[in-house]
Amino acid sequence: MSNKVKAAVALLAVSVGVASLTACSSNNNNAQSSPDASSASSESPALNIVNGKIDHTVTITTVRGEDPTAKFKNGETYADNVHTRWAKDTLGVDMETLWTSPTGDGSYDTKLKLMLSSGDKLPDVFVSTQQATTNMFIESGKVMDVSEAFEKYASASWKAAVGESPTAWQPFMKDGKKYAIPVIRQNMGTQSPLWIRQDWLTKLNLQAPKTLDELEKVMDAFANQDPDGNGKKDTLALDFAMKDAFLGYPIGDSSWIFGMFGAIPERWYPGADGKLQYGSVQPGVKNALVKIKEWKDKGYVATDIALHDFNKVSENVAAGKVGILGGENWLMVYPGSLMLGSNPTAMYVPYALPTGEGGQKTLRTIGAPYTSAILISKDISDEALQAFFHYQNTMFSAYKSDDPFLFKGFQEGYDYVIKDGKADMSEQDIPGGKVSTMKYTLTGAASIYPSKTLATDIKIANGEALTGSDLASMATTGIIGVDATNPLEKITRQATVVAMGQKEADVPEYFLGPTTDTMSSRNELLKKMQMDTFTNIIYGKSSPDEFDSFVKKWKSSGGDDITKEVNEWYDSVKH
Amino acid sequence: MTAAERGFQFFNQILMVLLALICLVPLLHVLAISLSSSPAVMSNQVTFWPIGLNFNSYVKALENPTFLPALGLSAERTILSLAISLLVNCLAAYVLSKGGGRDGIAGYSGFVGFFIVAMLFNGGMIPTYLLVTNIGLYNTIWALVLPGAVNVFYLILIMNFFKALPKELEEAAFMDGANHWQVFARMFLPLSLPVLATVGLFMVVNDWNEWFMGSIYMKGDNVPLSTLLKSIISVPVVDASNANEVAKLNNRSIRAAQVLIGALPILLIYPVLQRFFTQGIVIGAVKE
Numbered sequence: 116m117s118n119k120v121k122a123a124v125a126l127l128a129v130s131v132g133v134a135s136l137t138a139c140s141s142n143n144n145n146a147q148s149s150p151d152a153s154s155a156s157s158e159s160p161a162l163n164i165v166n167g168k169i170d171h172t173v174t175i176t177t178v179r180g181e182d183p184t185a186k187f188k189n190g191e192t193y194a195d196n197v198h199t200r201w202a203k204d205t206l207g208v209d210m211e212t213l214w215t216s217p218t219g220d221g222s223y224d225t226k227l228k229l230m231l232s233s234g235d236k237l238p239d240v241f242v243s244t245q246q247a248t249t250n251m252f253i254e255s256g257k258v259m260d261v262s263e264a265f266e267k268y269a270s271a272s273w274k275a276a277v278g279e280s281p282t283a284w285q286p287f288m289k290d291g292k293k294y295a296i297p298v299i300r301q302n303m304g305t306q307s308p309l310w311i312r313q314d315w316l317t318k319l320n321l322q323a324p325k326t327l328d329e330l331e332k333v334m335d336a337f338a339n340q341d342p343d344g345n346g347k348k349d350t351l352a353l354d355f356a357m358k359d360a361f362l363g364y365p366i367g368d369s370s371w372i373f374g375m376f377g378a379i380p381e382r383w384y385p386g387a388d389g390k391l392q393y394g395s396v397q398p399g400v401k402n403a404l405v406k407i408k409e410w411k412d413k414g415y416v417a418t419d420i421a422l423h424d425f426n427k428v429s430e431n432v433a434a435g436k437v438g439i440l441g442g443e444n445w446l447m448v449y450p451g452s453l454m455l456g457s458n459p460t461a462m463y464v465p466y467a468l469p470t471g472e473g474g475q476k477t478l479r480t481i482g483a484p485y486t487s488a489i490l491i492s493k494d495i496s497d498e499a500l501q502a503f504f505h506y507q508n509t510m511f512s513a514y515k516s517d518d519p520f521l522f523k524g525f526q527e528g529y530d531y532v533i534k535d536g537k538a539d540m541s542e543q544d545i546p547g548g549k550v551s552t553m554k555y556t557l558t559g560a561a562s563i564y565p566s567k568t569l570a571t572d573i574k575i576a577n578g579e580a581l582t583g584s585d586l587a588s589m590a591t592t593g594i595i596g597v598d599a600t601n602p603l604e605k606i607t608r609q610a611t612v613v614a615m616g617q618k619e620a621d622v623p624e625y626f627l628g629p630t631t632d633t634m635s636s637r638n639e640l641l642k643k644m645q646m647d648t649f650t651n652i653i654y655g656k657s658s659p660d661e662f663d664s665f666v667k668k669w670k671s672s673g674g675d676d677i678t679k680e681v682n683e684w685y686d687s688v689k690h
Numbered sequence: 691m692t693a694a695e696r697g698f699q700f701f702n703q704i705l706m707v708l709l710a711l712i713c714l715v716p717l718l719h720v721l722a723i724s725l726s727s728s729p730a731v732m733s734n735q736v737t738f739w740p741i742g743l744n745f746n747s748y749v750k751a752l753e754n755p756t757f758l759p760a761l762g763l764s765a766e767r768t769i770l771s772l773a774i775s776l777l778v779n780c781l782a783a784y785v786l787s788k789g790g791g792r793d794g795i796a797g798y799s800g801f802v803g804f805f806i807v808a809m810l811f812n813g814g815m816i817p818t819y820l821l822v823t824n825i826g827l828y829n830t831i832w833a834l835v836l837p838g839a840v841n842v843f844y845l846i847l848i849m850n851f852f853k854a855l856p857k858e859l860e861e862a863a864f865m866d867g868a869n870h871w872q873v874f875a876r877m878f879l880p881l882s883l884p885v886l887a888t889v890g891l892f893m894v895v896n897d898w899n900e901w902f903m904g905s906i907y908m909k910g911d912n913v914p915l916s917t918l919l920k921s922i923i924s925v926p927v928v929d930a931s932n933a934n935e936v937a938k939l940n941n942r943s944i945r946a947a948q949v950l951i952g953a954l955p956i957l958l959i960y961p962v963l964q965r966f967f968t969q970g971i972v973i974g975a976v977k978e
Contacts, residue, residue, distance in 0.1 A: 179910070181910055181921070182932070183921065183922070183924070184932040184935040184936055186935070187755065190755060192911050193910065193911075194911075214829075214909045214910060215909065215910030215911065216905065216910050217905075217910070217920075217921030217924070219921055219922075219924035219927075220905075220920050220921050220923075220924035221924075222905040222906070222917075222920075222921065225905070225906065226905075226906060229815070229816065229819050229906060232816050233816055233819055233820050233823070235823075300930075300931075301930070304930065305930070365928065365929060366928075425928075429732070430732065430733060430734050433729065433732040433733040433734075434732075434733035434734060434735070435733070443929075443930065444930065445929075445930050445933040445934075448933040448934050448937055449928055449933040449934070449936050449937040450732060450937070452937045453728060453729050453732040453733065453937060454729075454733075455729075456727070456728060456729025456732075457729040457730065457733060551935065553931075560931060561931070601934070604934075607930075
């Protein structure tokens with residue numbers, strides 16, 4: 116029997132080998148075809164573009180992650196919809212979607228990795244949302260160095276948009292070359308203002324706090340003076356998320372709490388010597404933890420705070436229980452609008468963050484300036500490459516136009532309908548319901564030019580009249596003008612303005628490189644050590660001095676090595 | 691009935707009611723959520739009774755253009771898979787139940803070894819994916835049916851059942867001039883209804899719920915219901931670009947509705963098959 120088993124194992128091994136051989140052989144085919152393509156490309160002329168349309172439609176292949184919030188109507192799909200038809204008919208760019216897969220449960224990412232490791236031919240252009248996966252593609256050598264193509268084909272608007280966030284390139288660089296184009300987003304507004312229940316302030320006759328002391332007075336009143344008037348002591352003066360991590364929650368951000376004590380945990384940012392340092396081991400964190408413990412003991416924060424995550428905080432907000440919290444500018448849209456559903460008089464108003472301990476400047480985090488990466492296959496034909504840039508340049512042409520209805524070919528009847536020459540964006544007026552066509556674009560997102568979209572947002576927040584070019588700058592989002600049916604949109608923009616007033620508080624993540632060697636072996640342990648120590652201090656299970664021994668242990672268990680590696684990376688990208 | 695028996699009965703019933711509640715309560719909670727209004731659901735007020743009763747989520751769930759096709763694909767997959775798997779597993783089990791030696795089949799232990807190795811070790815995700823896509827199954831229903839058609843665990847279950855059937859019956863049939871096909875179809879299959887029902891039930895439940903194959907072998911708009919549900923249930927990352935949609939979506943209610951619709955066929959099929967299945971076991975027991 117055992118011989119037979121061995122034979123069977125050998126048989127299996129052989130079949131696996133054959134499978135990988137076939138994979139290799141298909142690689143070889145690709146490799147053989149690519150030199151031809153590139154040698155042809157160096158001589159191939161620019162595309163023949165007539166009135167914005169490429170003569171002889173060019174096909175570019177792609178794959179798509181399905182956004183769980185994207186909606187379709189009229190039987191459309193990612194592969195065939197009003198946007199893809201528009202691109203084909205007016206630009207001469209035929210986007211062929213090879214497959215789609217949901218992003219929400221990680222399937223899209225799994226399929227991308229399968230596509231890479233199984234040696235399938237890569238689609239011409241595709242978007243990767245997970246940094247680790249993007250790195251896999253960059254390491255594989257199957258995606259192209261985009262530096263030259265971007266320089267040659269990208270329009271001035273697109274270059275300027277990406278140029279506003281030079282660090283956005285950093286995660287996709289290897290040996291000084293750029294292997295992916297970042298999808299830029301507006302990150303002004305991703306940092307926290309202090310959101311306070313205005314109705315509670317008014318009821319208790321309080322002012323918005325400007326210092327740490329004042330903040331504690333307001334919290335005391337919110338916790339003990341029954342601000343919601345239901346006769347029960349069931350309100351949370353302050354809520355934030357700390358389950359599994361302290362940072363990275365768009366609603367319930369805790370960075371500003373630590374920031375009042377001069378440190379931000381779980382982030383790499385320059386210290387006094389200009390070198391990157393890890394926030395979790397800075398002395399300010401100790402003081403912040405002691406303060407949070409004090410607040411918990413006084414009943415300002417929930418007793419189960421260690422279990423709060425994005426969903427729990429959102430739930431508490433929707434239930435109308437939370438007085439103060441940090442969160443991105445859209446807090447009133449979600450989960451704020453759900454709170455309004457059960458309590459129409461409730462309202463959060465964004466305020467500037469109070470000054471920190473001893474009147475020092477408060478710090479807080481700000482989101483990355485990019486969301487994902489556009490990867491381009493090495494095997495793309497020069498024609499398809501130019502067609503891709505023609506398509507993207509057109510999307511960015513909104514920033515040099517003053518025609519708000521620039522893209523009406525694909526947006527009218529979906530994002531809005533035109534009534535009396537104006538965009539009408541109310542749900543009822545659009546036949547078949549309102550759907551967001553920006554999710555149908557190749558990148559799945561609007562084409563953002565941060566400073567220009569920000570300027571328009573500020574105008575809207577201040578109630579100023581919008582010019583044609585302001586409206587045009589919003590065209591890629593499909594929201595052309597102020598949606599009067601949704602007053603919460605305005606609060607979002609006001610929050611952006613409040614956040615902008617404290618720009619000096621913003622601390623971005625400085626380390627954008629791939630996971631370092633020591634990180635891959637040690638991060639898990641270090642993170643667990645940190646969570647255990649911090650939670651135990653907040654819950655009074657260990658004395659605050661435990662923090663000092665954590666710092667020592669962190670450094671000796673790999674932290675010092677990681678710091679060295681991080682700074683090596685930082686030195687290699689900062690010029 | 692003695693006091694002790696009555697006491698036993700009493701505790702037995704209490705225990706059964708508790709067990710039934712444990713199974714029922716989550717379903718009731720999901721039902722209540724699917725029928726409630728968005729703010730009530732989001733602020734976690736709903737337990738077992740709908741607050742702000744409405745049927746919007748069911749309407750929305752059924753309006754999703756991929757939902758009904760996914761339901762159809764799942765049904766097709768389950769039926770095909772049941773038929774094919776039962777057939778190939780039974781055929782293999784019949785042959786293997788003959789055992790080795792002079793009366794059995796040649797290379798018996800080799801076959802058993804092959805099946806056992808295949809059960810314990812598999813090639814892993816990437817080789818399997820390569821195989822399935824390279825033989826042209828990608829994005830066809832066969833990618834969902836064929837890779838899992840032979841399940842060695844079920845095969846052994848059926849084989850052991852076949853082995854336990856009285857050898858005399860089979861010999862009598864051969865005396866009367868039957869061949870192997872006839873013995874298999876006319877005697878083994880009818881006599882094995884209990885095990886076929888059990889294995890069939892396992893297969894149906896498994897095929898209905900399995901989502902991973904659908905997510906890697908099928909294209910996004912052509913997936914079985916379980917895969918679709920998996921992608922719907924996973925919470926979207928909320929950010930500035932979709933906060934508005936997420937707030938409007940009341941997605942917990944819709945998700946609850948879709949989960950219930952998805953679970954319905956199994957809920958309906960289970961009691962029917964189970965009755966048959968217990969009957970089968972009783973018949974089998976009496977025969978011994």
